[in-house]
Amino acid sequence: MSFNQSIRPITMEEKNNHLIIGGCDTVELAKKYGTPLYVIDEATIRGICKEYKQAFAGYKNIKMMYASKALCTSAITRILDDEGFGFDTVSAGEIYTVYKSGVDMSKVLFNGNNKSVSELELALNYKVGRISVDNFYEAELLNDLAEKRGITTDILLRITPGIECHTHNYIQTGQIDSKFGFDLSQVDSIITLILNKYKHLNLRGLHAHIGSQIFELQSYHDEVDILVKEISRINSKFNIKLNEMNIGGGLGVKYTQDDTPPSVIELAKAVTSAMTKYSTEIPTIYIEPGRSIISTSGITLYTIGSSKQIPNGRKYVAIDGGMADNPRPSMYQAKYTAQVANKVMNNDTEIFTIAGRYCESGDILIESIKLPKLEAGDILCVYNTGAYNYSMASNYNRVEKPAMVLVNNSQSDIIVYRETLDDLISHDNIPDRLSKND
Ligand SMILES: *Cc1c(COP(=O)(O)O)cnc(C)c1O
Numbered sequence: 001m002s003f004n005q006s007i008r009p010i011t012m013e014e015k016n017n018h019l020i021i022g023g024c025d026t027v028e029l030a031k032k033y034g035t036p037l038y039v040i041d042e043a044t045i046r047g048i049c050k051e052y053k054q055a056f057a058g059y060k061n062i063k064m065m066y067a068s069k070a071l072c073t074s075a076i077t078r079i080l081d082d083e084g085f086g087f088d089t090v091s092a093g094e095i096y097t098v099y100k101s102g103v104d105m106s107k108v109l110f111n112g113n114n115k116s117v118s119e120l121e122l123a124l125n126y127k128v129g130r131i132s133v134d135n136f137y138e139a140e141l142l143n144d145l146a147e148k149r150g151i152t153t154d155i156l157l158r159i160t161p162g163i164e165c166h167t168h169n170y171i172q173t174g175q176i177d178s179k180f181g182f183d184l185s186q187v188d189s190i191i192t193l194i195l196n197k198y199k200h201l202n203l204r205g206l207h208a209h210i211g212s213q214i215f216e217l218q219s220y221h222d223e224v225d226i227l228v229k230e231i232s233r234i235n236s237k238f239n240i241k242l243n244e245m246n247i248g249g250g251l252g253v254k255y256t257q258d259d260t261p262p263s264v265i266e267l268a269k270a271v272t273s274a275m276t277k278y279s280t281e282i283p284t285i286y287i288e289p290g291r292s293i294i295s296t297s298g299i300t301l302y303t304i305g306s307s308k309q310i311p312n313g314r315k316y317v318a319i320d321g322g323m324a325d326n327p328r329p330s331m332y333q334a335k336y337t338a339q340v341a342n343k344v345m346n347n348d349t350e351i352f353t354i355a356g357r358y359c360e361s362g363d364i365l366i367e368s369i370k371l372p373k374l375e376a377g378d379i380l381c382v383y384n385t386g387a388y389n390y391s392m393a394s395n396y397n398r399v400e401k402p403a404m405v406l407v408n409n410s411q412s413d414i415i416v417y418r419e420t421l422d423d424l425i426s427h428d429n430i431p432d433r434l435s436k437n438d
Pocket of ligand 1 (some may be wrong): 067069070088111208209211212213248249250251288289290291292
């Protein structure tokens with residue numbers, strides 16, 4: 001079984017009625033660091049990285065990139081760098097985090113549908129390895145910026161391969177009507193411009209990303225097929241030699257028992273088998289998973305507080321977090337699995353609705369889940385929160401963002417400090433004319 005096919009982190013154990021992660025008792029972690037608490041299991045991250053490397057080992061021109069937007073902190077970046085991954089970044093903040101973590105910037109790709117002038121300048125200053133050009137406007141802008149510096153910059157073209165994958169609408173990106181990338185019918189015009197006019201752009205290959213939480217291998221097969229055909233068509237039509245193909249990320253993970261993501265090995269087979277159909281010189285394939293690298297490694301610990309029994313209806317129990325630390329249920333109707341960290345063996349169960357603490361009726365973390373009878377003070381452990389939780393977190397209701405702890409070999413270390421009340425007001429300013437004269 002691949003680690004992305006597990007709901008729980010690989011080190012998860014049950015001992016003395018408690019959940020243990022990375023050799024650390026989750027109840028003790030909650031006590032020591034407070035809740036809500038993001039906990040990341042280092043062994044799970046490194047394990048899945050090794051799976052990716054082994055699965056693609058048979059294909060010699062493969063480059064692994066981590067899609068930082070899934071979870072971007074300095075310590076996480078250090079781990080992925082240590083595992084030999086490059087980084088797919090989408091903002092100045094991500095580029096800066098990666099740079100400050102000591103990453104070789106030639107392994108970094110900058111991607112996005114509306115990169116600002118200052119972000120592009122930062123990318124050029126830090127010499128990121130590739131910029132994925134998304135649209136006509138950006139091609140001209142980037143060429144001007146590179147020309148001003150007297151440099152040429154290596155680019156990929158982000159294209160929309162026209163693949164519909166059956167995932168949530170908001171996380172589909174490769175279909176024809178998408179805000180990302182060039183339509184296939186626009187590829188020849190942009191390449192003509194690059195070859196004849198934008199002399200400061202050095203086109204290396206194509207980039208696509210067909211969506212997220214993908215379970216269908218056929219989508220990858222089709223994507224690779226389209227990219228390879230497109231690259232050979234371009235090469236012969238324009239008499240150039242594109243030899244890079246970035247196929248994006250998107251492999252799904254198992255949030256609940258109903259989720260059946262393919263394994264990393266199956267993904268590798270789908271990708272490489274689509275490649276071997278062609279006898280042309282094999283391009284370098286970049287793959288840039290985010291969710292499947294980091295999701296399973298993460299859990300969130302919450303403390304149970306109030307509860308409410310609707311007469312003849314459901315029973316709500318409220319946690320001390322919710323949509324601000326995990327916006328996915330309210331945004332995408334995402335489903336999660338949970339256990340009670342201090343009652344793993346208790347058999348006296350009930351059906352609960354897990355409500356968040358935020359002032360929004362839609363702030364429900366889990367609609368319906370069978371758990372041991374809950375009381376105030378119990379610790380709820382929600383699985384698969386490594387990806388797109390902290391990275392999408394907000395300060396809604398003026399609540400401090402939780403801390404994040406990395407566990408490994410019975411050791412726990414803070415990798416993101418809990419925000420304080422002073423952090424919350426630290427960017428505020430009161431104009432003089434409003435100040436209180438006392
Ligand atoms: C979001 C994104 C990824 C990562 O997607 P996951 O579903 O997290 O694997 C990779 N590449 C691009 C271009 C993206 O936008």
